[in-house]
Amino acid sequence: xxxxxxxxxxxxxxxxxxxxxxxxxxxxxxxxxxxxxxxxxxxxxxxxxxxxxxxxxxxxxxxxxxxxxxxxxxxxxxxxxxxxxxxxxxxxxxxxxxxxxxxxxxxxxxxxxxxxxxxxxxxxxxxxxxxxxxxxxxxxxxxxxxxxxxxxxxxxxxxxxxxxxxxxxxxxxxxxxxxxxxxxxxxxxxxxxxxxxxxxxxxxxxxxxxxxxxxxxxxxxxxxxxxxxxxxxxxxxxxxxxxxxxxxxxxxxxxxxxxxxxxxxxxxxxxxxxxxxxxxxxxxxxxxxxxxxxxxxxxxxxxxxxxxxxxxxxxxxxxxxxxxxxxxxxxxx
Amino acid sequence: xxxxxxxxxxxxxxxxxxxxxxxxxxxxxxxxxxxxxxxxxxxxxxxxxxxxxxxxxxxxxxxxxxxxxxxxxxxxxxxxxxxxxxxxxxxxxxxxxxxxxxxxxxxxxxxxxxxxxxxxxxxxxxxxxxxxxxxxxxxxxxxxxxxxxxxxxxxxxxxxxxxxxxxxxxxxxxxx
Numbered sequence: 001x002x003x004x005x006x007x008x009x010x011x012x013x014x015x016x017x018x019x020x021x022x023x024x025x026x027x028x029x030x031x032x033x034x035x036x037x038x039x040x041x042x043x044x045x046x047x048x049x050x051x052x053x054x055x056x057x058x059x060x061x062x063x064x065x066x067x068x069x070x071x072x073x074x075x076x077x078x079x080x081x082x083x084x085x086x087x088x089x090x091x092x093x094x095x096x097x098x099x100x101x102x103x104x105x106x107x108x109x110x111x112x113x114x115x116x117x118x119x120x121x122x123x124x125x126x127x128x129x130x131x132x133x134x135x136x137x138x139x140x141x142x143x144x145x146x147x148x149x150x151x152x153x154x155x156x157x158x159x160x161x162x163x164x165x166x167x168x169x170x171x172x173x174x175x176x177x178x179x180x181x182x183x184x185x186x187x188x189x190x191x192x193x194x195x196x197x198x199x200x201x202x203x204x205x206x207x208x209x210x211x212x213x214x215x216x217x218x219x220x221x222x223x224x225x226x227x228x229x230x231x232x233x234x235x236x237x238x239x240x241x242x243x244x245x246x247x248x249x250x251x252x253x254x255x256x257x258x259x260x261x262x263x264x265x266x267x268x269x270x271x272x273x274x275x276x277x278x279x280x281x282x283x284x285x286x287x288x289x290x291x292x293x294x295x296x297x298x299x300x301x302x303x304x305x306x307x308x309x310x311x312x313x314x315x316x317x318x319x320x321x322x323x324x325x326x327x328x329x330x331x332x333x
Numbered sequence: 334x335x336x337x338x339x340x341x342x343x344x345x346x347x348x349x350x351x352x353x354x355x356x357x358x359x360x361x362x363x364x365x366x367x368x369x370x371x372x373x374x375x376x377x378x379x380x381x382x383x384x385x386x387x388x389x390x391x392x393x394x395x396x397x398x399x400x401x402x403x404x405x406x407x408x409x410x411x412x413x414x415x416x417x418x419x420x421x422x423x424x425x426x427x428x429x430x431x432x433x434x435x436x437x438x439x440x441x442x443x444x445x446x447x448x449x450x451x452x453x454x455x456x457x458x459x460x461x462x463x464x465x466x467x468x469x470x471x472x473x474x475x476x477x478x479x480x481x482x483x484x485x486x487x488x489x490x491x492x493x494x495x496x497x498x499x500x501x502x503x504x505x506x507x508x509x
Contacts, residue, residue: 019416040417047400047418056454061403089403319403319418326409 025325026138026145027317029154030196038199042164045309045316051088052311061319062091065122070113071148072098072128077283077307078148078158082125085314094121109133110140117141122325123318126150131188144321152186152214157317158282159192161310163200165302166237168309169278174201177234179225181207181263182241182290185214185252189282193239194220205231208263211252228263229272237278240265240291256289266292270300278302339467339493340483340506348482349378352464353385355480356433367395367430371448372419374437375399377499378466382435397423399434404447421451428456433480437495439465442476467506469493 020040030038051059067086069079079095086093096116107115113124123144126134131151138145149155167173178197184190184206197204198221205223206213217224225231232238247253254262265279279291279300287293296303340348356366366386370379376398383396400419402408434448445463452461464480469487483506487493491508498504 044418047402047420050421051403054454055456058454059403060450061408316418323408330410 022320023324023327025321025328026134027156027321028134028138028145028147030156030159030192030199031154033196033199035199035201038160038163038196041160041313041316041320042167044320045160045164045312048312048315048319051315052308058088058090060090062086062089062122062322065091065322066094066120067091067123067125067318068094068096068116068121069148070096070116070124070126072126072133073149075127075148077310078127078155081307081310082146082148082157082314082318085311086123086318088311089315089318091122091318094119109137113137113141117143123322144325146317146321149188151188152191153188154192154195155188155282156192156196157310157314158189159196160317161306161313162189162193162239162280162282163196164309164313165280165306166202166278168305169302170236173197176202176236177205178202178237178239179205179207179228179231179235180239180241181228181265183212183244183247183253184208184217184241185212186244186247187241190239190241194222198222205235207231209254209259211254229269232269232272233274235273235277237280238265238273239280239282242282242284243286243290245286260289264290264292265295267294270295273300276300280306283307336507336509338505338507339485342498342504345466345482345497345504345506348466349381350385352480352482353382353389356382356462356464357386357389357391359479365430366391366433367397367425367427368433368435369397369399369423369427369448369452370435371444372398372400373500374495374497375435377497378437378464379435382433382464395425395430397421397425399423399448399451401444401447401451404451406443406447421455423455426456427452427458429459431460431462432458433462433464435464437466438493439463439468439476439478439481440471440493442472442474445476446474466495467493 020036022040051057069082071079083093121143125146125148126137127148128150131153133150134145134147147154147156170176180190180193194204205225207225207228210226213224248256277300279295280302281291285291285296368379368383370376379396383394386394400421402416402418462479465478466482468478468481468484471489487508493508495506496503
């Protein structure tokens with residue numbers, strides 16, 4: 001082994017010795033997380049990568065635990081990803097959909113959660129149209145709560161998987177320039193990305209029409225820009241948000257043609273970008289609207305990598321919150 | 334606290350050389366040998382054994398690293414003391430191979446139980462053997478090592494600590 005490699009290994013193990021202690025039994029957002037906490041999640045996720053690649057895609061870390069997918073909004077990707085992440089760690093998964101459930105009979109969120117908890121569950125993964133619902137839930141239950149998207153507030157595991165994907169591709173996020181493009185005002189993905197990236201030392205640019213910028217954007221640690229072409233050449237990563245169809249035709253949204261002309265990522269615009277720019281999208285893609293097909297399927301696209309990494313990140317998050325809960329139980333006797 | 338040196342640096346090398354010799358002469362029967370070290374000291378010892386086996390003419394022996402955190406039976410009790418989960422790196426096919434698991438200290442046997450479970454999730458080896466630098470006794474599971482550097486009877490309240498020059502400032506095994 002070369003001296004340099006030896007030194008590297010020495011450092012790696014030294015870091016292991018100074019153990020970082022994860023103490024949160026809920027993951028509600030990235031805004032409150034410290035740099036150390038974010039790095040710890042990302043590092044832990046590295047350890048879960050191989051589970052998806054080997055003969056038996058399962059580890060017993062959450063054996064005997066029950067994870068509830070409590071979804072009050074439609075979701076395919078996030079829901080399946082959490083479900084598979086929990087299964088890969090040997091937890092049992094209970095699927096709860098608001099439609100056709102006691103919720104449609106008028107049950108409150110708190111009652112729904114308390115009833116689930118009475119069945120002996122360990123982790124609630126919640127998606128809700130109201131920002132703050134996961135926080136509310138975390139205040140009234142004993143089990144762990146993981147936010148899978150709440151209103152326009154946060155979608156922490158999406159933010160983490162985006163950041164994990166960027167770190168995987170670039171090694172270090174410090175000084176990286178990341179543009180988040182589209183309907184920022186109504187995007188919880190954007191918010192989680194902004195907080196996480198900022199804390200980790202990346203520079204965030206918000207790109208989109210003024211009507212789709214969040215109010216108080218000047219309070220956020222970002223640079224707001226309305227001209228995509230002006231900044232695209234400097235960017236290391238482009239996170240293209242999905243155009244939400246229900247907003248098209250509303251006074252805040254320009255016409256589809258105008259939006260595409262100004263903010264879509266197409267081959268013409270791509271020519272101005274760095275050759276190795278990372279193209280990301282939280283999915284599902286509106287092909288040809290915010291993102292041209294050739295680019296979505298092209299060499300710069302990280303989109304499927306994001307999906308794979310989502311599973312890894314969610315395994316790590318479920319594992320960490322459960323460990324913190326176990327520790328808290330120990331202290332309570 | 335009073336500490337006692339169990340193995341000096343030279344004795345560690347001697348013990349490993351002897352273990353490598355034994356592995357070469359016996360483990361290879363019926364299949365090709367590969368080493369898998371348990372993080373983190375076992376990983377370093379496996380790398381050393383790989384070098385020694387190569388010196389003895391065994392050629393380039395496959396060598397991997399196993400992280401057993403997710404397989405531990407005390408995860409619920411460990412809480413904050415949990416080590417960070419790290420990746421398992423076994424980039425060869427373990428099916429039908431003779432796998433020599435390598436760890437620094439054998440005590441209760443619980444780490445080895447976890448390692449066996451973890452390893453079997455990667456495939457079905459022909460056989461799994463166990464090599465440890467120090468066997469300190471006090472087993473809680475029916476597990477025994479096949480290759481041992483040094484056997485000691487350590488009192489239950491004492492810790493056996495292995496220091497290796499790759500990561501520590503010194504190289505020795507002590508009882509503290």
